[in-house]
Amino acid sequence: MTIGYFLTGTDTGVGKTRVGTAIARGLAARGLDVRVRKPVESGCPDIDGMPVPQDAEALRLAAGAREPLERVCRFRLRTPVSPERAAALEGLRFDAEALRDACMADAGGDVLLVEGAGGFCSPVAPGALNADLAAALGLPVVLVVADRLGAINHALLTLEAIARRGLHVAALVLSRHGDAGDAGMDNAADLARWSGRAVDVLPPGAAAGPSAWAEDAARLATLVERLAPRA
Template structure:
């Protein structure tokens, strides 16, 4: 039976990283555009964002707006995509506390609810075990939502440790790894470095290699030809 036949919420992904600044939003936007090209109506969520600069209509959540536009939604949809926005460029739990706000996992999970018209893409903030709100981590939100997890990591020396630690954390929490995107951001990396091969020997999940400066459409093409392309209905039958 499909998720809609069982009454379950539409499938989707929880996008997390091994750290902050590894390219989660870029990868998320590529996925949203891929799903739109397939006739789906994706529903992005980044429920809390810190480091938001002031704009004409209040604090401007850059990541949330990028997700909103990639999903083909109007700017007004940001109220659903990123309902909590804070100015301080620090961890969201601290940024919220500085504004006298106490956020909880239950509130964030409720804000990630979708109306059933398309797959959800929920992007966390920082790494998988980074604090997200007063009572939990990104990992706790992922567990509350129960979505398969897409891990984004910078493709550099040392990333195997953080990737494998995250994979162990996912297994301990009973969460499914949808895939790993390795984003090579440094041009001076040793060309013999092969994190993808090392990870493929340790997981059967898709490993997608990206690079700084790659066009979003090119990344979407890589994603579309991987097993990851079938993570959302009605695409499961094609994977």
């Protein structure tokens, strides 16, 4: 039986894909069949005249490249804005149901990992937020929070939004990027205290690539163990 998770963030650029590649690589290294989906991606660079989704490709490779990129990411947009806005600008039509269908198509294997686009309440399709896609899928949520000033506010607001949609939070990950910021700040401890949840911390790491994915998987080994299906 396949288990699944919806990977989202408190904002765009918080490190969702880095966390996703770490989880995918960690689960795949255990011999699990990991299926990844990023049903829509905007800001795709043109390669040979075609928009190529960089985040989706990283997830695909980290999971073991079992599936074609077309299945991992069905809708690709060039404009670096929300998918809803990019679709309107580029004349591409899809809705939340189409995104859900793209996530579930051929989604066998042991684990399904779906990454949203932007933050939990970012527009992902005409009339729909990532939150609506998450609710339609009904998967437990892995929430990624950037370790910076304001993290507690962003995390608690997002946790409330997740709870309002009746979704379970599988993990809360604090993602660190370079300088930790204010020396007096301890978002990991404060977030655990205010949320009442365990907080996994991903420290700054190297650029993306197979070795970086493996290193990050090792850093999040406890999280990967919790997310792995039980025999």
